[in-house]
Amino acid sequence: MTSDKKISIKTRLLSLMAVVLLLVTDQVIKYFVDLKLKGGPAVVVMKNILQFNYLENDGAMLGMMGGKTALMTVLAVVCVIVMIAVAFTGIIKDPVDYWCTLLMISGGLGNIVDRIFRGYVIDYIEVLFVDFYIFNFADCLITVAAFVLIFYQIYLICRDSKKDKAGEKQ
Secondary structure (H helix, E strand, O other), X not given: XXXXXXXXXXXXXXXXXXXXXXXXXXXXXXXXXXXXXXXXXXXXXXXXXXXXXXXXXXXXXXXXXXXXXXXXXXXXXXXXXXXXXXXXXXXXXXXXXXXXXXHHHHHHHHHHHHHHHOOOEEEEEEEOOOOOOOEOHHHHHHHHHHXXXXXHHHHHHXXXXXXXXXXXXX
């Protein structure tokens, strides 16, 4: 994708396939977590570091807005629709921004599916060496994409600042 071209059909299809693959991955993981962990003890992956522990989250990230599933569903749907519109209309020109947006769409859809069909989001990844909340694969997609976007934008600012300084010296 270059800044002077629209998103090709091939890129759109690849993007759609990536979103579907990530959404299906999220839902398959949650299916097995529900099947194997619900009502049972946590499964230690690495002692004092990481375990899988079933949690039904009816709020937002980090346990905020507990019991507000309907509101969270509506907000998530609106955000995902906006991101889809932005991604697939060609507004986003930079490939890093584009693929990060697709990761956020995938994660958002994964949690929306849970909220609509279960009434809550299944969380299961528990980091033990810090006092942190339990989260899931969809949350990881959103978080990783957000961090990459933030650091990428910082990189671009620094790069452009260096270019400006180099231009002033000439």
